Amino acid sequence: MASVTTSTDQPVPPMLSLAAITAFGLIGPFVFLVSPVIAGQLALEWHWSPGDIGLLMSVELGGAALVSFPAVFLLRRFSWRPLTVVATLVFVGAGVGSALVARAGGDAAWLMPLRFLGGAGGGVLSVICLLAAGRSADPHRAFACWTGGQTVSAALGLLYLPRLFGHVGLAGFYVLLAAAALLALAVVAGLPAAWPEQSGFERGGGSGAARLNLLAIFCYYLAISGAWAFVGVPGLALGLTEDGVGTLTAAAMFTAILGSVLATVSGHSRHRGAYTVGVFGLLLACLLALAFPPGRGAFIGAVVLLQVCWSFLVPMLLAALADTDEGGGLVILSNMIIGGGAALGPLVAGYTLDYAGTYVAVAAQGALLLALSVAAFIAARRRS
Numbered sequence: 001m002a003s004v005t006t007s008t009d010q011p012v013p014p015m016l017s018l019a020a021i022t023a024f025g026l027i028g029p030f031v032f033l034v035s036p037v038i039a040g041q042l043a044l045e046w047h048w049s050p051g052d053i054g055l056l057m058s059v060e061l062g063g064a065a066l067v068s069f070p071a072v073f074l075l076r077r078f079s080w081r082p083l084t085v086v087a088t089l090v091f092v093g094a095g096v097g098s099a100l101v102a103r104a105g106g107d108a109a110w111l112m113p114l115r116f117l118g119g120a121g122g123g124v125l126s127v128i129c130l131l132a133a134g135r136s137a138d139p140h141r142a143f144a145c146w147t148g149g150q151t152v153s154a155a156l157g158l159l160y161l162p163r164l165f166g167h168v169g170l171a172g173f174y175v176l177l178a179a180a181a182l183l184a185l186a187v188v189a190g191l192p193a194a195w196p197e198q199s200g201f202e203r204g205g206g207s208g209a210a211r212l213n214l215l216a217i218f219c220y221y222l223a224i225s226g227a228w229a230f231v232g233v234p235g236l237a238l239g240l241t242e243d244g245v246g247t248l249t250a251a252a253m254f255t256a257i258l259g260s261v262l263a264t265v266s267g268h269s270r271h272r273g274a275y276t277v278g279v280f281g282l283l284l285a286c287l288l289a290l291a292f293p294p295g296r297g298a299f300i301g302a303v304v305l306l307q308v309c310w311s312f313l314v315p316m317l318l319a320a321l322a323d324t325d326e327g328g329g330l331v332i333l334s335n336m337i338i339g340g341g342a343a344l345g346p347l348v349a350g351y352t353l354d355y356a357g358t359y360v361a362v363a364a365q366g367a368l369l370l371a372l373s374v375a376a377f378i379a380a381r382r383r384s
Helices: 014-025 036-047 051-065 068-075 080-103 108-134 139-192 210-229 232-237 243-253 255-267 272-291 298-323 329-356 359-383
Strands: none
Touching: 014 108, 014 139, 036 051, 036 139, 036 210, 036 232, 036 243, 051 068, 051 108, 051 210, 051 329, 068 080, 068 108, 068 329, 080 108, 080 139, 108 139, 108 298, 108 329, 139 243, 139 255, 139 298, 210 272, 210 298, 210 329, 210 359, 232 243, 232 298, 232 359, 243 255, 243 298, 255 298, 272 298, 272 359, 298 329, 298 359, 329 359
16 A cells, blocks of 8 residues: 655555545646646637747746745755645635636736746645655555546546636636645645655755656656647547537546556556557557547547556656655656646647647657657666
8 A cells, every 4th residue: 555654753544645645636737637628718718829828838837847946945844734735725825816817807917927826836736746656655556546636637627617617717717726725635634744854855866767767757748738738729620619629638538547547557567668668659649640630530539549648658657767766856856847848838839839830740749759758768767
């Protein structure tokens, strides 16, 4: 069982630990996970361009990435659970403020800093969850639960957010984010109480294999966040409606639970490296099908398979990093790497779409980044 121990308290019950990792782990990245419907609503409600939409998403995800070092500083000096409560309240406040701005017409001058603040609050929560999962007795299982919680919440969001938008617009979405964060506080006791007595971060760097795994994670998130944020573009070109795209992406998220289950099952297999490389190949095939869909059926299949591959690869890559990072220092930095990749992805993809005018360029960009990611993963395996 994936229990977490700390230097200052008794071992946390395994199920409570997994519940906390799952609940707090889904808050920060939720905007990225439901980005297709958010992008569509921003264009519909406020008539924003793809570049402006990508910038807003990048600002929020950038806040999550940049907070990594300050979060480590605070977590080394203060109790984690009160800090978790404070970070949650910051996230809630940013959500309420964003809702008020959205009700007033969505002034970017106010919305951008509020979303940056919300991203920072969610980023602190992500750092804590990643540390807790990496230090667990079974990192593969903990990271699979972390991914699975994100998958389920995103599926529900993609399914019901279009209906919510029809009644209360983007303001309702930001209120929903704030409410979800408050509910997560019910399991705050499942998180570690304090920084471990012996920290690899204090001892400095990690192995070359760990650094290569970080590179693999960065390129992976950079590729997938950009491709996923605008996955509705080829769907609309095939005649799907915004509601149809939302339903499809929600269904894809539900099927993605299969990827998390497969990651848990194959996490201890001696062939897990080969499985990971094979799934990278499937992901490249998905991007090809999205770029040149022969029909709606192929497009739908590619979207579904993309999510299954995503939910399989995330825990595998994070567990590979935890396995090669003896002290856990680089696992901490993975939040910055994930946030940086997820922030830059929509921004680069949005401007690419503005410039090229076609999703083919976005898919080609993603394919190149995935190739770099799998190359770094393979190199890390050979060094470890």
